[in-house]
Amino acid sequence: MQENQNPAPEEAQQSQEAEASPEAETLAADTTETDAAPSLEEQLQQAQLLAAEHHDAWLRAKAETENIRRRAAEDVIKAGKFAIEKFANELLSVRDSLEQTLAVPEPTLESIREGVELTLRNLSRAFEKSSLVEINPDGQKFDPHQHQAMSMVPSDLPANTVVQVFQKGYALEGRVIRPALVAVSQGKDA
Structure with a gap:
């Protein structure tokens, strides 16, 4: 019976030596590192999430660029339509002067001349303000x-x-x- 008791301590000693060997330590370290590092599936999932975020940001930037382009085109059209607005406002005083000259009940040569001179001054002022x-x-x-x-x-x-x-x-x-x-x-x- 003693022989049966001796081998048991030897097996226990061998298993302790195996656990203490450098190979066992490397295996144990590998399993703890892989437990701490994300798995390939987790890495893939994170990469897909990041790609989805970048794609969403790209779509938003593309939409914003398209909106800016559309607004700029509308502004160009409006500028073309209303470019003459400032000059047209200046010409209104010229028309007013002409109408006042013609509205005189009994015009004389002198009153017509004064009205035409006033109209010419208003027109010259309109030209000057419009860089003409x-x-x-x-x-x-x-x-x-x-x-x-x-x-x-x-x-x-x-x-x-x-x-x-x-x-x-x-x-x-x-x-x-x-x-x-x-x-x-x-x-x-x-």
């Missing part, structure tokens, strides 16, 4: 970007000098919208 500048090149050198020569005339002035303005030109914000119609000097030699 008159081009009156009388006596200046001919500039094909601002003037349109209607004829060339003999003159004592140097060649290519504006000697007569048939119709004034106008520029809006520096851009010629109507060139001045002019007669240009041929010069002394011609």
Whole structure:
């Protein structure tokens, strides 16, 4: 019976040695680390959630961009429709002046002249506020970007000098919208 009692302590000792061996420690460490780290399924689920969040953010950004584009297009259309509003408001005083001139019960030449002068001042003020500048090149050198020569005339002035303005030109914000119609000097030699 003693032999049966001896092997039992040897088996117990071997199992204690197996538990204490480095391989057993590595296995035990691996199982505790994997218990702490997320499994592949959990990692996949987290990645899918993150992808869904990014997709949602992308959709929102895309929708916002489309809304901004649509609003900008509407603003351009409105700007085109109402760009003349400021100028139109300025022209109202011109019309009022004309109506007042015509409303005089017994107009005289003097009252009509005063009404026309008032109207011209109001129109000049409207042009000035709207950056509409008159081009009156009388006596200046001919500039094909601002003037349109209607004829060339003999003159004592140097060649290519504006000697007569048939119709004034106008520029809006520096851009010629109507060139001045002019007669240009041929010069002394011609």
